[in-house]
Amino acid sequence: MPEQYHVVTEVFDLIFPPQPEGFEGLKSTVAKLGLPFLDLLESPGFVQALNHLTASETEPTLLSRLQTKLLPCQAVGVTKLLQLTETPFKGVFLCDEAGMGKSLTALTAALIKREQMLPDCGFVLVKHFKKDSQPSCIILDSTSTPVTELLRHQVVICSTTFLLKTFDEYQEYFEYSGLILALGIESATPLLPNQKLERPNLPLHCDTYNSLNKRIAALILDESHYAHDAYSQFNQALRSIKCHSAFLLSGAPIKSSWRDLYGQTMILPGSPFQHIEDFDDMFETGPGEDNGSVPEGVISNMFQRYFMGQILSRPKSALNLPDWTRHVVPVISEPRDRYNYLVIVYLVCEAKRHIRDKKFTKDGMALINKAHRLANHPVLLDGPQIDIKTGAGNKQRSIPSRSGGIGRANKEWTKIWLQRVRDMDTVELLSPRIRTIVSTVNDLLRCHQDEKVVIALACVKFLDLLFEALCRDVVVMDKKRMIAQYDLSVEVDKRASIIDAFSKPTDMAKKAQLREALRMTDDEEKRSRLLLDMEKADGLRILLLDANIAQMSSVDLNLTRASRIILCHSFGAPDIAPLLFDKLSEIDILSKDLIKPIYEPTRAAPRFYTRLDTDAAQDPDAPTREQYALALRELSKNKEEA
The missing domain is CATH 3.40.50.10810 (Tandem AAA-ATPase domain)
Incomplete structure (x- = not known):
């Protein structure tokens, strides 16, 4: 041919x-x-x-x-x-x-x-x-x-x-x-x-x-x-x-x-x-x-x-996994935090007053947004304005948001912002919420040798502050090996390595051997090497996760090793737990519950095809030609009457 x-x-x-x-x-x-x-x-x-x-x-x-x-x-x-x-x-x-x-x-x-x-x-x-x-x-x-x-x-x-x-x-x-x-x-x-x-x-x-x-x-x-x-x-x-x-x-x-x-x-x-x-x-x-x-x-x-x-x-x-349990950890304040709490109360009261009038609903929501940021950390509301050309700051102005074209999505802005975070003294860095989270993480790591913790919040700048606080105060040595941050600013080629490291189990047998060797030696140089090896056996144990990722069907996560998740709620914030609990054991993101489709099926029906392997299935019989023809006639008649 x-x-x-x-x-x-x-x-x-x-x-x-x-x-x-x-x-x-x-x-x-x-x-x-x-x-x-x-x-x-x-x-x-x-x-x-x-x-x-x-x-x-x-x-x-x-x-x-x-x-x-x-x-x-x-x-x-x-x-x-x-x-x-x-x-x-x-x-x-x-x-x-x-x-x-x-x-x-x-x-x-x-x-x-x-x-x-x-x-x-x-x-x-x-x-x-x-x-x-x-x-x-x-x-x-x-x-x-x-x-x-x-x-x-x-x-x-x-x-x-x-x-x-x-x-x-x-x-x-x-x-x-x-x-x-x-x-x-x-x-x-x-x-x-x-x-x-x-x-x-x-x-x-x-x-x-x-x-x-x-x-x-x-x-x-x-x-x-x-x-x-x-x-x-x-x-x-x-x-x-x-x-x-x-x-x-x-x-x-x-x-x-x-x-x-x-x-x-x-x-x-x-x-x-x-x-x-x-x-x-x-x-x-x-x-x-x-x-x-x-x-x-x-x-x-x-x-x-x-x-x-x-x-x-x-x-x-079919996995027979135990159900998760919820623990509410209150944020403990100190006398120095009193002023910020008064400001939060004032902002919320003003927001409620504005929201009652439809003309000022937008203003009311803006005040709620400010209250949320202040509840997370004062610097998110009253921090310095950052000039990406000079790096100079003005403490009387707020940090610019992404809506202004300059923010966490801008590489130059981010570089200067992260340096400002590293330059903060400990008192300024540890807001009530951050103090509570750091304390909770320390307690978990002391009591459980193989815990892997996810800390989730829908505010990347707060995660930046939290990362710095954990690196200073958490009871670990090799902070960069133990803690990682996962948000959309992380380069694509690095995302897989972060998730892969977090998903690997802690080598408990190796840790036991190293702990015994550490107990038997007084050589300081050898002890330093053993401690470093112990941190390597620990692997990545703390993941700071941008909660917005849970709403994105284009980002795949596999957090099967996570045993704890800390949800950093702001008061009045939407409940992000439903978005994140599935992430702890998810290989394929199920987006149907997170992103509403353009239209829903008009008649809800059960997933007739879902069952356990051990369940006895009832297969519907195939209709005869007469039954099928009768069904078509009835359907056609109903459509004509409608």
């Missing part, structure tokens, strides 16, 4: 992909009748997938190379993921609740699947592994990387931005090739004068994988709900990747409508649907009708049965 015809075939297959094996009976032209889909719900391949996911007794699968011990729910999850790769869907949704370790579960299953398929597969699209047997990994961030280089590695990581960029180039090139085929090169070139005739390097979109019989072993997509729109460029880019299997990870697969599941399930290599209109016709949903809510009765049962055969989701209760 001539090369140009081969190009056109590839373009056609991308837009109208062939039906996957196992679901040959479902065609777009007859999907509206519902008949092939009803057969699918009773087909052996689908029933096999449903039985695997709803089984209450599943043997765990372990990987000997792992240094991290899989939790029971993770080991069972690996088994179920591997089983689902053998079904016609060729993949599965992994929608465990936050903190269940979805990423590790999926990566373990993908690597085992790759080993089972060798040599007829490529890579999987990692600190958890033993040093001698860590999977080889490469970050794909350049189109110049040859496919042969990618195939030398077990794991390939690429960003969403890179995938979209290469997909755009892929589409542009093949559209240009099709235009040349249709019009000829002389007529096509003026229409796209900037398009090069030379085929671009497309490491994820090329025929080399098929030629070598090394198609991508598994695609692992984190936060799959971002690809819920079937018409989006992101969704189409993911569907263009040819892989043996796919694991779609999300703690909130339904972002705002049941239709969100439709676009995601189309990413699975074996999905019988390739057009979202088929879903709407089948389940009588649509973007303009009740925000895509699924009708009740027969159609709802059909919907639930279909997705129960694709979604593995366990609640966080």
